[in-house]
Amino acid sequence: MATHSREMSCKELVELLTEYLEETLPPQDKARFEEHLAICPGCRTYLDQMRTTIGALGRLQEGSIPSQVKEDLLGVFRAWKA
Numbered sequence: 001m002a003t004h005s006r007e008m009s010c011k012e013l014v015e016l017l018t019e020y021l022e023e024t025l026p027p028q029d030k031a032r033f034e035e036h037l038a039i040c041p042g043c044r045t046y047l048d049q050m051r052t053t054i055g056a057l058g059r060l061q062e063g064s065i066p067s068q069v070k071e072d073l074l075g076v077f078r079a080w081k082a
């Protein structure tokens with residue numbers, strides 16, 4: 001599929017972040033995720049913020065980041081993109 005060769009977008013990375021942090025991402029997606037991190041300082045910052053947030057919450061609850069937290073971080077992320 002064509003999607004396998006194209007670079008991951010920042011939006012895709014955000015979508016996959018929960019799975020990445022839970023280490024449930026399939027190997028090929030994880031590779032693309034880490035490829036994107038290598039070239040995108042903004043997403044590295046985002047990942048760090050997410051890890052800090054999750055650390056503050058204690059742990060992931062029922063395998064998902066609370067939607068409000070995710071929305072807040074997406075707002076930060078959009079501000080950074082602009």
Ligand SMILES: [Zn+2]
Binds near residue numbers: 013
């Ligand atoms: Zn990015």
